[in-house]
Amino acid sequence: MSLVTDAGHPAEPTEGGQRKAPGGRAPHPLRAEALRGFAPWAGAAVLLTFGGMLAGTADRWQGGWAETATEAHTALLIALPLAAAAGCWQGGRERRRGTEELWATTVRPPLARLLVPALPVALWVAAGYLVAVAAALLATWPYVQGDRPHLALVPGDTAVMAAGTLAGHVVGRVVPTRLAAPLLAMAGYLGLGFLEMGGPAGARPLNPADPVPVGELPVWWQPWAMAVWTGGLACAAALAYAARRRVTALLPLAAALSAGALLAQAGDGLWHTDPLARRQVCDTSTTPAVCVNARYAGMLPQVGEALSGVTDKLEGVRNLPVRWADHGGAPRADEAPLPGLTPLGWSAVRGRLTDPEQFAWEAVTALSGRGDCPEGAVSTRVLWADDAVESYLAPNALQKKGLVPGGPDEERRILAARARLAGMAEDERRAWLSAYFAARAGCDAEGVPAL
């Protein structure tokens, strides 16, 4: 017997007094539960919440496949508690309607009575999550500059959303209070936030919403183990609550604990750096060569264009670094680090450099190699020489306006140094710059030619 009929297909009376659909079969209760009531709204709520968060942070993920994957995974911090709260709300439905006793009189076993309203919400929540992820991938696609879509975490995260909904449903059945759903949501936010910020290190692999750094990839079995870990716990809770033989809950519980033990034992071994993030593509037609990380290979022409003014002026200069490097690790002795294209949202947004002039200035400051010198270790004379080189090769906005820090005396000397370098003959300047770059990376004034 079904307690629910579909308004879209009016039931017709039959001889026995029972009602059935025109096709001859009564619509399955799952169909009505999935198409009507709270389930579609739960999916819409997840989609809107997730979508709202993605829209607010678009600058920092749109255009990078890895960033998009990280953002979609990070969204679990808010989407998972919301899913649990949605399940909890659905779980309290019969209590709110006052139909618990009526349900208890049906011939369906308790587990079926639990799953019929619970599964559609779980499916809609998972669908809402998947649609949001798909929308994010589509939004990223037009702006990507390399790499490939990172989808490894999506199956596990989707399963986690469904598991959270089912677990929330059981909580809703058990806890008879109006505030159960919002309290569960709040507890979820706080719990996941605590695990992220200050939880025990051993719990990190078990946290389904543990943040994943950009460019880190899971081992192939991590998403599936996470799905079994969370899904097993949710199924165990459902079976323990509603199964006729509650001992059957031990089966999913054992599976969950096995998966959890596997995850905990693997620890940091669950993740490895994307090999692509260690590679770079280079334009070797200039000196120094211009390299960008292979994940953003499409930005090489833009970066080369932004640095073309610098490389043109450095033509014929000796002792330069071999390249501006962007291979994810520390630059070697003969390399200068390329200014960071990542994290997205600052220097680069949607595949474009936001401020090429500032980027070029940062690239020139990197050429000096004095970024790691302790504060106060670099003498004033070297700082003035650095300023003159920057002002000549790629002045920033302040240097273009002729503005300098310090008092009148310092201002006069800095402006004089800039003027001397700019006023040198070509050969003289090349020689001076060659001597200047020969002393690169030194924090003291030794070797830096005077201006």
Next chain:
Amino acid sequence: MTGLLLYARSRALPATLAALAGTAAFAVWAAGRLDAYLDPDRRVPIVALAPLLASAVIGTSLYSASDELDRTAVRRWWPRRLAHLTALTALAALLVTPAVLGHAETFGPPAVLRNTLGCTGLTAAAAVLLGARLSWLPAFGYVTAVYLGSTAAEGRAATIWAWPMQPGAQTGAWATAVAAFVAGATLYAVRGARPEGPRS
């Protein structure tokens, strides 16, 4: 028993007051755990989530178990509804504020007050449109999405759409929160919570 007491019982106000007190106590405890006195910015979770939870408590208290009976009363309901909502909002703001005392411009008392007003306004409007028992959902979705989604948001527009995450007295954020409260409170006072029958 007087009418007011009966009204308070019918709206589960004792439990609501206890829940608000619990929210405030938890906020104070959490603020201590965050060592917020070292860095006021660490109070962001308190400023965003404590008013949200308080508004959820207030929203669920707007439920009436006897809506049809209520509507047969000869007395006007709007003064009671308005007093109910504003009194609980004021109480919530008063209770949650001690968790973030000091540094008014960096997620301090004004921000908590603003968020309490805004979240309660959203929840009251949701109670009219969705029903009191589910009234927490839109505010939860919105505030949590903004919580994660507004970290890099800047500019005047951000003070409006990301009003729960503004640190101080940004005019746009206050205007949005007050507008949300006025709209929600007016809507609730005039219409009351959406009747929730057996199918809800």
